Amino acid sequence: MANSVFILASIVAILGLVLVALRFAKGPGAIDRIVALDAMTIIMTSLIVAFALFAGRRIYVDVGLVYGLVSFAGVVALARYLEGGL
């Protein structure tokens, strides 16, 4: 029961990721693409932790933590570049 509900939750999250990726592909300006990239990295961080639960390996939670840190730095660097301050 709990496992199938969690599989459904992961499928819904992947569906949201696909919708955000559509905006990333379509977005008319660079800023729309960076907003979509930010949302995509947040969803991917959660999905990496979900994969850690599926695979049963605790170390993947740390992988998700490091991915979140690096993606935050990347989004802030891209935003500063677009603002003209980098």
Place this chain on the structure above:
Amino acid sequence: MGAIIGAFVSLLGACFFLFSGIGLLRMPDAFNRMQAGTKATTLGSILFLVGIGIMQPAYLGRTLILAAFIALTNPVSSNALARAAHAYRKRLGAKLTCDALAQDQEASHDR
């Protein structure tokens, strides 16, 4: 019992991811898309991670750290994105109806 509650909390968080995707696709301009893409994913990821922590108590500490990290850093990146969108829009020459950031910048130039 705890596993079922955690799975439903995760499902609620995943629904917020889906709403964020729909909002990003349907909102009309970059500032509206930014609101859909950052607020909804913050709440969604916090719910999703806390749900995983309730399902598997061995992961609870790390997922709480990750949720707190996302709750702290996502507003910062959203602020940087909003400033970038403001500068980008000024370069394009489009006008906003109410622009408090430009008024603040003019006031600091005058001083």
